[in-house]
Amino acid sequence: AALAQIDAVEGQIHSFVTMDREGALKKAEEVQAKIDSGELTGPLAGVPVAIKDNMCTEGLLTTCSSKILYNFVPTYTSEAVLNLEKAGAVIIGKTNMDEFAMGSTTETSAFGPTKNPWNTDHVPGGSSGGSCTAVAAEEVPYALGSDTGGSIRQPSSFCGVVGIKPTYGTVSRYGLIAYGSSLDQIGPVAKDVTDCATILEAIASYDPKDSTSVQREEYDFTSALVDDVKGLRIGIPRDYFGEGLDEEVKTAVLGAAKALEEKGAIVEEFDLSLVEYAIPAYYVIASAEASSNLARFDGVKYGYRTEAYEGLHNMYKKSRSEGFGPEVKRRIMLGSFVLSSGYYDAYYLKALRTKALIKQTFDKAFEKYDVILGPAAPTTAPKLGDSLSDPIKMYLGDIYTISVNLAGLPGLSMPCGIDSKGLPIGVQMIGDCFKEKNIIRAAFAFE
Ligand code: GLN
Numbered sequence: 271a272a273l274a275q276i277d278a279v280e281g282q283i284h285s286f287v288t289m290d291r292e293g294a295l296k297k298a299e300e301v302q303a304k305i306d307s308g309e310l311t312g313p314l315a316g317v318p319v320a321i322k323d324n325m326c327t328e329g330l331l332t333t334c335s336s337k338i339l340y341n342f343v344p345t346y347t348s349e350a351v352l353n354l355e356k357a358g359a360v361i362i363g364k365t366n367m368d369e370f371a372m373g374s375t376t377e378t379s380a381f382g383p384t385k386n387p388w389n390t391d392h393v394p395g396g397s398s399g400g401s402c403t404a405v406a407a408e409e410v411p412y413a414l415g416s417d418t419g420g421s422i423r424q425p426s427s428f429c430g431v432v433g434i435k436p437t438y439g440t441v442s443r444y445g446l447i448a449y450g451s452s453l454d455q456i457g458p459v460a461k462d463v464t465d466c467a468t469i470l471e472a473i474a475s476y477d478p479k480d481s482t483s484v485q486r487e488e489y490d491f492t493s494a495l496v497d498d499v500k501g502l503r504i505g506i507p508r509d510y511f512g513e514g515l516d517e518e519v520k521t522a523v524l525g526a527a528k529a530l531e532e533k534g535a536i537v538e539e540f541d542l543s544l545v546e547y548a549i550p551a552y553y554v555i556a557s558a559e560a561s562s563n564l565a566r567f568d569g570v571k572y573g574y575r576t577e578a579y580e581g582l583h584n585m586y587k588k589s590r591s592e593g594f595g596p597e598v599k600r601r602i603m604l605g606s607f608v609l610s611s612g613y614y615d616a617y618y619l620k621a622l623r624t625k626a627l628i629k630q631t632f633d634k635a636f637e638k639y640d641v642i643l644g645p646a647a648p649t650t651a652p653k654l655g656d657s658l659s660d661p662i663k664m665y666l667g668d669i670y671t672i673s674v675n676l677a678g679l680p681g682l683s684m685p686c687g688i689d690s691k692g693l694p695i696g697v698q699m700i701g702d703c704f705k706e707k708n709i710i711r712a713a714f715a716f717e
Pocket of ligand 1: 371372373374396397416417418419420421422449556668
C-alpha cells in the first residue's frame with residue numbers, strides 16, 4: 271500500500287532522495303515470517319518507515335541531500351534506525367532534506383525541493399521536509415527526522431503532522447551525520463500523538479557509542495497517553511505572541527491553550543525573557559560546530575572528488591567548493607570566523623554564555639509550569655522560492671524552536687488549525703528535560 275501511494279503522489283511531492291523498493295519488499299517478507307512464528311510481536315513489526323537522509327543506513331545511499339555525499343553508501347546503520355529494525359520496521363527509503371540539515375524549507379537540497387502536499391506551491395518546511403511530507407501525503411505511516419534547531423517541529427507544523435524532538439541525549443546520535451553535535455536529536459514524525467509516543471519508545475536508548483547519550487531512569491512514553499490534564503500547569507510565554515506572529519497562527523495557538531484549560535489544565539501567561547537572543551546564539555554555535563563537523567568532507571576517503579586538480583590542497587579546495595551548496599558554505603565560513611582567534615571570545619564564548627542563560631531561564635519557568643505552550647513557527651508554510659533569497663529572514667523564522675535545542679529540552683509540534691489559505695497551523699509544547707510525558711499528555715488530551 272505504501273509503494274502504491276508513493277507511485278501515485280511522489281511525482282508531485284518529492285519526499286524521497288532514495289527508494290529501496292526491493293529491500294523493503296524482501297524485509298517485509300522476513301518480518302512477516304517472524305510475526306507468523308511469534309518472534310516479533312510489537313506495534314511496529316512490519317510497518318513501513320521513511321528515514322531522513324542524514325541517518326546512516328548500511329548498504330543504502332545516505333547523501334544528506336548534498337552533492338558531496340552523492341555516492342556515499344555507509345557500512346553501518348545508525349543506532350536509532352537499528353532500534354527500529356529490531357522492532358521489525360521496514361525501511362522504504364531515505365527522505366529529502368535541506369543540505370546537511372541547514373535550512374528551514376527543504377529548498378537547499380542538492381536534489382531539488384520537496385513540495386507541501388497541502389499545496390504544492392508552498393514549501394514543506396525543513397530541514398526534515400521529506401520526512402514530514404512522506405507522512406502527510408500518506409506515503410508512509412511514520413518517519414524519522416532530526417532536529418538541531420526546529421527541523422522536526424517546524425516542518426511538522428507546516429505539514430499538519432505530529433513531531434517530537436526528545437530531550438538531548440535520549441536518542442543515540444551514533445550514525446546521525448553531525449551538524450551541530452551539541453544540539454542534534456533524532457525524533458519521530460507521525461500522524462498522531464499515540465504513534466509518536468510509540469515510535470519514541472522504540473528509538474530511545476542508552477548508547478555508549480554516543481558520548482552524550484544519557485542513561486534515563488525510564489524509557490516509557492506511552493503511559494502518558496491518558497486523556498487527563500487536570501491540574502497540569504501550562505505556561506504561555508507572552509514574548510512568543512508579540513510582533514512578527516501571524517494573527518491566524520496566534521488565534522489557533524491560543525485556541526489550543528483554551529481547549530486544554532477547558533479540560534482542567536491551569537493556564538497562565540508569563541514572561542520568558544532572553545528569547546530574542548536565541549537566534550544569534552544558535553546561529554553562532556550551530557555554525558561553529560558545523561564548520562568543525564564538515565571538515566571531514568574533503569574528497570579523500572568517500573564522497574565527491576573534483577575531476578581535475580593540482581596537488582592535495584587544490585583537490586580539497588575544488589572538491590569542497592564544488593561539493594557544498596551556498597547555504598552550507600555560508601555556515602562553514604561563519605563558523606570558522608566565530609571560532610578564529612581574536613573573535614572566539616566575542617562571538618563563540620558569548621554565545622555559549624547566552625546558551626547557559628537561556629537554560630537557566632527555562633529552568634526557572636519549569637519550577638512553575640509542566641508545559642510551555644506557544645507557536646511552532648511565526649507563519650504557516652511560505653511559498654516556494656520566498657525564503658531563500660534572504661537568509662536572515664529565514665533564520666528569524668526559527669525564533670520559537672531553537673531555544674529548545676539550546677536548552678536541550680523536549681518539544682512537540684502538532685496541528686491546531688488551518689489558516690485562510692488552507693494551510694495547517696502547528697502548536698508547540700515544550701517540557702522540562704526528561705519530562706516528555708508532560709507534553710505527550712497535554713498533546714494527547716488536546717488531540
Ligand atoms: N533552520 C535551522 C537551521 O537551518 C534548523 C536546522 C535543524 O534543525 N536541522 O539551522
